[in-house]
Amino acid sequence: MSAALRNYHARMRRVLDHIDRHLDDDLDLETVSAIAAFSKFHFHRQFTATFGLSVHRYVQLARLKRASYRLAYRDAQSVTEIAMDAGYDAPDAFARAFRQRFGQSPSCFSKAPDWGSWLAAFGPLDNARSQLMLRSFDPDDVTIRDVPSTRVAIMEHRGDPATLGATVRRFIEWRKAAGLHPSTNPTFNVWRSERRPASPADYSVDLCVGTDEPIAENGTPIRVGEIPGGRRAVLRVVGNTDNLEPPARYLYREWLPASGEAAGDFPLYCRRLSFFPEMPEHEAVAEVFLPLK
Incomplete structure (x- = not known):
């Protein structure tokens, strides 16, 4: 059966x-x-x-x-x-x-x-x-890399995740005006809260684009920051990159306790390598990074 x-x-x-x-x-x-x-x-x-x-x-x-x-x-x-x-x-x-x-x-x-x-x-x-369609992961899916630090322009989203789409829209418009295309400037999301915190008002994520150029706000709340370099546990996800909670949960709940590693001092983040709707959802690619000590 x-x-x-x-x-x-x-x-x-x-x-x-x-x-x-x-x-x-x-x-x-x-x-x-x-x-x-x-x-x-x-x-x-x-x-x-x-x-x-x-x-x-x-x-x-x-x-x-x-x-x-x-x-x-x-x-x-x-x-x-x-x-x-x-x-x-x-x-x-x-x-x-x-x-x-x-x-x-x-x-x-x-x-x-x-x-x-x-x-x-x-x-x-x-x-x-x-x-x-939920995918399971295993230790062979995770690699450990040494990554360099990346200077980024940051647009913060703070508050109800239901309004994240509006922040994403402003972020895309700003980076278009700044000439920071995804093919030349990497895209990151830094999660500073749970995906579903107890209070929606506590939801917090940074939308980031890598750039070494001077940052012009153009009337948009943009600040300069850095994603620090160091050792990272990296889990590559193909398809359904709207919801990266399952791979993040796997890294925290299963991979990290069994690996003997210790989490570092920077939040979990991802780099988005390809995007829906430019390509079908099943071909969208993201990498989830867990900082390690």
Whole structure:
């Protein structure tokens, strides 16, 4: 029974992975059920029973998530182009679906996103992925490196994590104006609190970009700092880099006690090497760094 259940879950994981890899393709029920090698006559109910939402809704939410990132954080595409990429034949159909999920039109969202509604809309998508997509880690996934210190420009986020999207948006706009592109200037997040502190007001993270150039604030709250060098336990994560709590928890709860190492005096942080939506979520890459003594 346990072997059969593992096989069943593996087939369902293949479905989610295929959808995330092929958001621009035709993802009808017959195609998706074939990926899992399930009968198309039963697959819809099997998927809904496993993940709590239908195949159609999962695909729609995955496409709308990519579209919302492009609207909020990127300005190279028009709403029409984004609608086409999201699988809609016309901008008005896209706008209706977008408003239904987020309570805002695409154009309003691109100007002033309602991040609370945005987070709530993707709750079912995140819950579905957490059912079967959690990755386990082992000691072979962790390497110890000596890293140099990095001078960084820092934008602080302090307060409710539900408003982090607005800070990220300001940070992206500032670094664009400063000419600090991710391909030439590394991106870091330094976590100064738990991901879910007891009080949301206590949430604290620094958004950082590496640069040796003079820093111009341009009316934005930016300060200069440094990510110190030294020994680091490094865990590389591919896919689902929105939530890096599982790898961080593994480093603290399992790897560190078993390693014989001691944690250093700087917070846990990550470097983001590739980004969604420039590439599919399953190809986004981040490295989590645990400072060591």
